[in-house]
Structure formats: structure tokens, C-alpha cells
Amino acid sequence: MGNRPKNREIVTAFLQKPWIELTLRILLGVIFIYASIPKIGYPSQFAKIIYGYALFPAALINLIAIIVPYVEIVMGASLILGIYPRAAASILAGMLSLFIIAISINLIRGHEFDCGCFSLKNSGLSHSAGMLLFRDIIYFFISIFIIRFEGKRSWCIC
């Protein structure tokens, strides 16, 4: 027990390092840009996947398919370039929490679906929904870390 505060301080100091924030920011940015490109290239397939979630009203499906990929790419780019990274991470955290809710609902009711997260081809269920959920939760925490980071941010218009 006596050692705990000391360990905690070390961890704290470590998490304040600017390069950690920069690395995580770039990582999250790259992930989201990578994920958005096929969706931008093939919006109609992406719309089909959204339809497959069976959660959204028909009138909104196309709008979601148009807007979501661009939100991903803009936020990814702004994280990498360091333009308002906290705002970008907040929006991503919001989106990720929606993804988490959507995946959880389908997981609970046992609805089979294709997440369409990275590729749009009929990959079927190459990732299990549990894995997806886990991955999205990790991303969510990375974005929370970026929002709450208090050390000096390098490469950034904040």
C-alpha cells in the first residue's frame, strides 16, 4: 500500500508526456480516416449496411450514410493536424458511444449484421460483435484521454 501513491505519480507523469497524446491522436486519426475511405467511395453499400442494423427510420438512412463518413474523415484529419483536437475527440467520443449503443442493441437482441466498419464487401461476420464492441470501447477511451489530457500538446492549434 505504501508504494501506491508513488506508482500513481509515475503513471501520472508518464501520461502527461506530450508525445503520448500526439501518438494517440495520430493513431485515432489514422484509424478513422482509414475507416471512412471505403464508406465515402461506396455510399450506397454503406447505406445498405446501415439498413442492415435495422435501427434507423428509412428516411434517415441515406442522410446517415452521406454524413457519417465525412464526419469521420474530418475529425480524423483534424486530430492528425492538431486543429481543435479536443473538439474532434469529443465528436468522435459521441459517435463512438452511439456505435457502442447500436452494436449492443443488436448483440442483445441477437440480430445478425455486418458492421461495415472498415470494409464494405460482404465480409459476413468476420469480426464477432463482441470484438467490435471491445474495440469501440478502446477507441472511446482513447478519445476521452485526448479530451482530458492536461499536459502540453505538441503540434496543435488548441
Added chain:
Amino acid sequence: MGLKEKWKHWFLKERKDARFRSRSLCPFFRVLTCLYVCDIGSDNMKKIFKECCILFTTAVILAFAGNAISSKGIPLVGQWDTTKGVVSAKGKNSVADYAFEIDTVEKAKGIYDTGEVLFVDARSTEEYKEGHIKGAESLPLMYFDNHIKEFLEKYDPSTFIVTYCSGRECEDSHDLAQFLSEAGYKKISVFIDGYPVWAEQGYPVE
């Protein structure tokens, strides 16, 4: 102290500690409840909110511009009602040609019974093997290029072809019809209800 009281005590203490920092490794719910409130002051919140608006507006403007320019863009509202035919975003490159469609299983059976028609299965080979309309030829959409040569040798371009896949949520039969017409076939229809409804009706399968 009972577990519940301990929990309450800990929670109140945490709340009282205004300088509580995120750096302590928070349990999940602490992060959720204190997400924006603890470290980020209200001035900062306003600033972040403003930045969010700027970024989000940029993204939305880019989205509509990009969608309008893209050759694969989609309209604001798609066709997602299965009672009205096959579902599709109705993109600029959409192949769902509604004039091609055979929209009831009875019509399809009528055509099938004439005997002068070739049913073509657009689904994967595994699905085809599990069961298909009797006499149907397999031509999986994914491997169209590998199979089309053989197919062309076997069937004359004047053959009446009806494509199908697994129902109204599946556009593959339309894609296949498009590819076949590009390959030279003149008379093609799409049986949009596909194999499941056919089998449900008790029509011939194998």
C-alpha cells in the same frame, strides 16, 4: 459498513473532492459521470462546444458537396421499403432497375412453368449447394469474371434469363442482371423475392 454504504461514502467523497483528477485510473462509470464536468471548466466547455460546431459544420458541408460531386453519390432518401421492391439507396450507379423486376413469386412460377427460361443463382456457391431453384445455374456474383466465359459457351445470348438471390434485401441479382446484359444477353429479368420465398411456397427446389 455495508457495501452499499461504502459505495455511497466513496461516491460522496469523490464528489466533494473538487480537484479530483482523471489521472487516477477511473472506473468506467466515474469517467461517464464526470466526463466533462470535472477537469474541463465551463469556459473551456464553451470553447470546445464552439470548436465542435465549426468542425461538424465543415464535415456536413463537405459531405453534401462530396456526395453531389461523386459519381457514386446517393439521393437524400432511398428506397428502404421491402413491400415496394428491392431495397436500395438509389445511388447514381445503382443497378436496381425496377422495370426488370418480377415482383411476385406467382409470376416467377408462371415463367418457370413455360420451361423456356434459365434461372441463374447470384448467391455464393455454398448457398447454392445448400439449396436452389430446380434447374437453376450457379453464377456467384463475386466470381462473375471467372465463370462468365464458360457460361457464354453454354448458353446462347438469346436465352431468357431470370436472376435471383436471397430476397428483397439483396441487390446481387440486379448486379448480376446488369453484368449479364453487358456480356450480351438480351432478355433478362430479376426475380426479387429470391430463393427463400420460392422455397417457402413449396415450389421445386434441389
